[in-house]
Structures are given as C-alpha cells and as structure tokens.
C-alpha cells in the first residue's frame with residue numbers, strides 16, 4: 001500500500017514539508033496498526049518547478065517529472081499540501097495538478113492541507129483546495145488541515161483542536177478511506193488487460 005505526499009513548500013526548511021511529513025506519518029501509523037504494510041513517498045514540487053514550467057510550454061514532462069506524476073497517479077492515498085500564496089494555493093501546486101490526467105485521481109482518497117502566515121486564510125482549504133480535488137473527482141477526507149505560523153506548538157482554543165490533534169484526526173480519516181477502498185487495478189494493469197483481450201480476439 002502506498003501513501004504519497006505532495007509538498008509545494010518553497011523554503012528550506014519548509015513548514016509545508018513538515019506538515020506533509022506529519023500527516024503522512026499519522027496515516028501510515030494508523031494503517032500499520034491495522035496490519036497494512038505501508039510505503040510512504042514525498043514529491044517535493046520545489047525540485048520540479050522548472051520541469052513543471054517546461055512541461056506547460058512544451059507539452060512534455062522531464063523523466064523526473066513523469067516519475068513524480070506516475071507516483072501520484074499510482075498512490076493508494078494522497079496528501080496534498082500547499083503554502084498559501086496570495087489567499088490561494090501556490091501557482092506551482094496548481095500547475096503540477098494541471099499536468100496530471102484529469103481521470104487519474106478519480107475516487108482516490110485525498111487529504112488536503114495548507115500552511116500560511118496567518119490563520120485568517122484557513123478557509124483556503126474550503127474555497128480553493130476542496131473544489132480543485134472535487135473537480136478531479138477525488139474522495140477528499142472531511143478534515144482538512146491548516147497550519148498558520150502560530151499553530152506550531154499551540155494547543156488550540158475553545159473553537160479548534162490543536163494542530164497535533166487535527167493531524168491525528170485527518171490521518172485517521174485518510175487511513176480509513178484507503179483501507180475501505182477496494183483494491184483497484186492501476187492504469188498499467190488496465191492497459192495490460194485490454195491488450196490481453198485484444199490478443200484473444202480471433203479475426204480468422
């Protein structure tokens with residue numbers, strides 16, 4: 001079983017990457033507790049920024065970008081984390097998902113998350129990320145996680161749980177969706193099955 005986190009953070013170290021790592025670990029440990037053998041992978045979009053721009057203008061991905069797209073498309077569960085830039089997802093984050101086949105995420109369990117300088121932009125999860133993945137027909141988990149600078153190390157307030165509790169809840173929800181989803185054939189398996197059917201046809 002494979003969990004993939006996409007991080008669009010640009011800084012080093014990156015709070016977006018840190019959040020992606022925590023969420024992946026939360027889902028992984030929940031699935032491991034249920035007896036699943038889980039592999040986690042992180043796609044760092046920062047390293048692919050030039051390749052993403054080149055793909056947009058040429059129509060062709062670099063080998064590294066093609067591998068990243070395949071990793072995301074083949075994941076059993078996806079964690080998508082962006083920094084908030086100008087009250088929305090970052091351009092790099094959106095451009096990467098623009099390059100993914102619109103059917104590749106259909107039905108895939110996805111946890112959306114974002115980091116930002118201010119808690120006032122936390123609804124970016126609901127007005128930008130959730131509609132994007134709804135359009136791609138992904139199965140987005142109910143809890144989306146936003147981490148503003150002040151959330152790191154905070155225990156929450158009367159209206160919200162602290163960040164660690166939200167990470168645990170969201171990771172648990174992703175794990176539950178991943179575990180509940182029936183084993184699916186990957187696109188590669190579909191192609192192989194189609195080829196087998198075609199080779200079985202007799203035209204003589």
Ligand SMILES: Cc1cc2nc3c(=O)[nH]c(=O)nc-3n(C[C@H](O)[C@H](O)[C@H](O)COP(=O)(O)O)c2cc1C
Nearest residue numbers: 009010011014015016084085086087115116117118
């Ligand atoms: C160009 C730019 C625009 C930003 N716009 C916002 C914004 O609208 N709202 C917000 O809360 N934070 C904004 N930020 C702050 C980043 O979202 C925040 O620092 C983020 O956590 C950085 O992630 P990183 O550490 O992974 O690079 C902006 C930062 C940059 C560089």
